[in-house]
Amino acid sequence: MATPSLTALSREALLERWQEISSDHDLVEAPERIETDAYGHILRSPPPDGDHQKRSYRITRLLEDLLPGDGAVTERSILTDQGIKIPDVIWLNPSRAHEIHGTKPIEPAPDICVEVRSPGNSLEELAEKKAAYFRAGAREVWMCDQNNIIEFFGPKGQIAKSAGCPRFPNKIEPYLRAKAERKIQRERRTPPPPPGRTPELSERPEPPAR
Numbered sequence: 001m002a003t004p005s006l007t008a009l010s011r012e013a014l015l016e017r018w019q020e021i022s023s024d025h026d027l028v029e030a031p032e033r034i035e036t037d038a039y040g041h042i043l044r045s046p047p048p049d050g051d052h053q054k055r056s057y058r059i060t061r062l063l064e065d066l067l068p069g070d071g072a073v074t075e076r077s078i079l080t081d082q083g084i085k086i087p088d089v090i091w092l093n094p095s096r097a098h099e100i101h102g103t104k105p106i107e108p109a110p111d112i113c114v115e116v117r118s119p120g121n122s123l124e125e126l127a128e129k130k131a132a133y134f135r136a137g138a139r140e141v142w143m144c145d146q147n148n149i150i151e152f153f154g155p156k157g158q159i160a161k162s163a164g165c166p167r168f169p170n171k172i173e174p175y176l177r178a179k180a181e182r183k184i185q186r187e188r189r190t191p192p193p194p195p196g197r198t199p200e201l202s203e204r205p206e207p208p209a210r
Helices: 011-022 050-066 094-100 123-135 172-189
Strands: 033-036 042-045 072-074 078-080 083-085 089-091 112-116 140-144 150-154 157-159
Touching: 011 033, 011 078, 011 083, 050 072, 050 089, 050 112, 050 140, 050 172, 078 123, 083 123, 112 123, 123 140
Parallel strands: 112 140
Antiparallel strands: 033 042, 033 083, 072 089, 078 083, 089 112, 140 150, 150 157
């Protein structure tokens, strides 16, 4: 007997399936990252290690420093034609920043979707996610490797730097280190405020009579 072919779920069915997953206490509390494929099947990824989390944090912090609004966040679900996916970092235009709240997958995709590569990620897997993010409406997709190097992609392929955030560096760590050093130098150049004048003994108020 032939096995019936699988049929990808509709947008509405994928959102309904995600609502079921988000309401399942065991899945919500699971240490793994939970996503779905186009058929609504659960996909589990190992929890990110400390290095992975640190890169995600640094990227989010830089996006908040360099772009307006409050649209940068880690691990927020988005709706794609390949199921519900969770980029490591996203950035939304200020007009859409309110979409961060709640658990409903974001659609269309955020302006910037960032994937931080783990040892277990294959290039094929990342390429499939990148294509899915663009089909879902992303303007840019960034890839961060284990050496803190960022590659920027637009819908037509790799680009030298981000069009949405031109000041974002191609390597995170040296940029942050240089930024911290500049801050220290500024603080050293700024003279301390003059100390407050201590009133003379004769100027001090008399203690209240008992």
